[in-house]
Amino acid sequence: MAKKKAAASSAKAKEGPAESVRLLISSADIQGKIREMGSRIRKDFPGEHLLLVGVLKGAVLFLADLARQIPGEVTFDFIAVSSYGKETRSSGQVKLNKDLDSSIEGKVVIVVEDILDTGLTLQYLLRVLQQRKPKSLKVAVLLDKRERRIADVRADYVGFVIPDEFVVGYGLDYAERYRNLPDVGVLTLPGGPH
Ligand code: IMP
Ligand code: MG
Numbered sequence: 302m303a304k305k306k307a308a309a310s311s312a313k314a315k316e317g318p319a320e321s322v323r324l325l326i327s328s329a330d331i332q333g334k335i336r337e338m339g340s341r342i343r344k345d346f347p348g349e350h351l352l353l354v355g356v357l358k359g360a361v362l363f364l365a366d367l368a369r370q371i372p373g374e375v376t377f378d379f380i381a382v383s384s385y386g387k388e389t390r391s392s393g394q395v396k397l398n399k400d401l402d403s404s405i406e407g408k409v410v411i412v413v414e415d416i417l418d419t420g421l422t423l424q425y426l427l428r429v430l431q432q433r434k435p436k437s438l439k440v441a442v443l444l445d446k447r448e449r450r451i452a453d454v455r456a457d458y459v460g461f462v463i464p465d466e467f468v469v470g471y472g473l474d475y476a477e478r479y480r481n482l483p484d485v486g487v488l489t490l491p492g493g494p495h
Pocket of ligand 2: 356357358359360415416
């Protein structure tokens, strides 16, 4: 018995303990918040055509739900960006991987992002989009990790302010995984914080 237990635990040590996800924000809370956000956005821009610009890929689920909570005319477009790598991340070097399909000149644009962390990605995006002369440029984020902010940017619409923990689910990934979880949770890796 003891032998068996030892064998099992050594196998486990080899594999390492599993990653785990602790619930932070439930799907119901997310949906409730998005409902409020959608009606606020419409109140701020009554009767206007709104162009939602989703930041791929994390914001896809949020954009899909938010769009359905904004009455009236709403269209979407998508943009994809990535940081140049972990080392240069704090330098604010961001690369545009996929541009928008259409011009935003004269349009009411709302950038839809999953999470605002250092703010470097958003700062870059806003600079690029502002140059294209939209009528107005706003930002909606589901999550805001305020403690981590480096760049001087803020979102106009914020779902939840969260502590400095690595979260996954509802579009947010860890190495492309967990995006499909309906809730947002804190990811715990076996080796402690990454
Ligand atoms: P920022 O440029 O540091 O604000 O980074 C924003 C991007 O980093 C987000 O769009 C996410 O893709 C990613 N990110 C930041 N924090 C998290 C997290 O806790 N979980 C998953 N992705 C994150
Ligand atoms: Mg993102």
